[in-house]
Structure formats: structure tokens, C-alpha cells
Amino acid sequence: MQVRVLEADFSSLKPHWAENKEFAQLYNAASICPAILEPYLVKVMTAAKKVLPAKFEKMHEDVRVFTLQEMQHCKQHILFNKMIRTAYPDIEPFEKAYAADYERFLKTRSLQFNVAYSEGFEAMSAIPTTCFFEDFDDYWAGSDPRAETLWKWHLAEEYEHREVMHDLYAALYGRGPIAYAYRIYGFFFATWHINKYISAIGKLLLAKDRENMNADELAASKAREKVIGKLALKHALRHLRKIISPFYDPSKRQPPRGVMEILAVSNPVVPLPGAFAA
Ligand SMILES: [Fe+2]
Ligand SMILES: [Fe+2]
DSSP, X not given: OXXXXXXXXXXXXXXXXXXXXXHHHHHHHHHHHHHHHHHHHHHHHHHHHHXXXXXXXXXXXXXXXXXXXXHHHHHHHHHXXXXXXXXXXXXXXXXXXXXXXXXXHHHHSOHHHHHHHHHHHHHHTHHHHHHHHHTOHHHHHTBOHHHHHHHHHHHHHXXXXXXXXXXXXXXXXXXXXXXHHHHHHHHHHHHHHHHHHHHHHHHHHHHHHHTTXXXXXXXXXXXXXXXXXXXXXTTHHHHHHHHTXXXXXXXXXXXXXXXXXXXXXXXXXXXXXXXXXX
């Protein structure tokens, strides 16, 4: 693992950065998540590192790089999200409520809860990662390369995180039945909690865009949204089966097409090499 600094300038990017505006808006909503979740992850990892026995030397180093990567991710998503908030200021109450939840988790919930939540988030990120690399080529072809580069750089590094988080959870809480049950609880809770906010923000963005549409435009917009929603869940069941298995081992996963090429780049610039559909 290594820290890669993305060189991108989102200052002139507009919320409709894709020809398929619903695609852009649904992933604008998703981009709110890392800007708020990843600072929380960094705090959880820092607390976990403090209680992780020194004998786990490699894990200590992986956690250190993991937190530095997350800091780069949220920094870039905060820059990216500026244009969304400027155009759609109504998302702010959702962002505040979402951030307040994480403050509350850190203050009132156990470290095991917070580590299980973080592990659940990292495990779940396998689902969008596969779609972004393998199923969205047509959408990327009609998109601003800055958005594609941001997501692919971020999700390629997330691919490395699943193993670190899972090993950390096991090092702290073991692999017995109670640790397993709590991990599964963390996974489902994190998935529900994150999707609650992403989906509320996505609905708000699309509703604003649809305010002046006529009946035909509205029907076409809803049809495009449906196709994107179906694609987003295409790999969910396959990943879910692996994640909920007591024998789940993210070190045995296969990288989606194109992930390793991005991980081979030290400091990506826009556009990423090989990031576009042929
Ligand atoms: Fe991240
Ligand atoms: Fe991560």
C-alpha cells in the first residue's frame, strides 16, 4: 500500500458532469458519503491502532497508510462536493445530520461497534467498486474525466482497504461466533445507515432537476434512474454471499478489471491511464 496524491482540479466542474444526468446526480449523492464518513474512519482507525498490540507490526503500518489514504480521499471529495452544495444548498441539513451521527457513534458507542461499522463499510464498498470498473463504461464515455478519475482512484485504493479492516477487526476481536455475529451486525447497520443518507440526498438532487420537466422528460428520467439502480445492484448478491460467510476472507478476492493498473500509478493525474472505455 502507498499514499497516492490525486492531481485534479474540480473548480470548474458542474453537477451534471455526465451526459446521463441521473448518473451524475446519483454519484454526486454518493460522493457526500466519503467526505463525511472518511474523517470518522480515520478517528476509528487511530483509536483502534492505540489498542492494537505492538506484535502486529505490519498491521500497524497498513493502518497508518490506510488513514493517510482516507485523508486524501475525503480531501478530494470535499473539493468535488463544493459544486454540488453550491448548486443544491438544500443538501446541507442532510450532511449535518449525517456528520452528527458519526460524532455520536464516536462518543457513545464502543470501539468494537465503530470498528465493525468501518469493516462493514469497507466490505460493502466491493459492490460499487465492481460496477465503477466493469459496468459503467458507457456512462464514463460521456462523462467529464475528472469525475471518472476521482472515483476510480478512490475505489482502487478502497480495494486494498477491505483486507486491512478485516484483519484489524479479527486482531482486536477474534474470529469466534460472537465476533462474527457483531461483524455481520456492523455490516448491515453500516449499509443501512450509509444508504439512508445517500438515497435521501440522491432523491433531493433528482427532484430538483425534475421540477421543470414535462411528463415525457420525467418518464425518461425515471427510466434512466431505474437502469442505473439495477446496474448498481448487479453484483450485490455475489458480494453479499462472500461477506456474510463466517469464512469471508477479502485477501482471496479478485480485483475488478482495471484496478491493478491504477494501483500501479504513484500519483494519478486526470485522466487516469486506461481509465476510459475502449
Ligand atoms: Fe476512501
Ligand atoms: Fe477505505
